[in-house]
Amino acid sequence: MRQTVLRKxxxxxxxxxxxxxxxxQAERFYQIVFESIKWALSRGYSVNIENFGTFKPKYLAERTxxxxxxxxxxxxxxxxxxxxxxxxxxxxxxxxFVSERVFDMLKKAREREKEKx
Numbered sequence: 001m002r003q004t005v006l007r008k009x010x011x012x013x014x015x016x017x018x019x020x021x022x023x024x025q026a027e028r029f030y031q032i033v034f035e036s037i038k039w040a041l042s043r044g045y046s047v048n049i050e051n052f053g054t055f056k057p058k059y060l061a062e063r064t065x066x067x068x069x070x071x072x073x074x075x076x077x078x079x080x081x082x083x084x085x086x087x088x089x090x091x092x093x094x095x096x097f098v099s100e101r102v103f104d105m106l107k108k109a110r111e112r113e114k115e116k117x
Contacts, residue, residue, distance in 0.1 A: 051093040
């Protein structure tokens with residue numbers, strides 16, 4: 001299955017067409033939504049978008065490991081500094097919707113392959 005990426009430059013015109021907004025208004029809407037999500041996450045809040053999913057910042061402590069098993073000093077080397085990871089958990093309606101569409105595409109692709117043979 002070929003994977004494609006929906007980028008901002010194609011998302012904005014599609015948003016404008018579906019909502020009746022001008023492209024400038026759609027661009028502003030896009031900026032407000034994503035800046036609001038970034039703002040909330042940067043302050044440690046989770047962002048729950050109903051029937052879509054939840055974005056949640058998660059603290060990960062610094063991880064260390066022994067540099068060398070033979071190291072007599074037991075010296076530790078920093079493997080990963082402490083940081084915040086953004087988790088995303090899709091809600092069931094989104095998961096079901098995507099799964100259904102993907103399975104339909106796979107089924108059609110298999111049927112086309114059978115027809116070619």
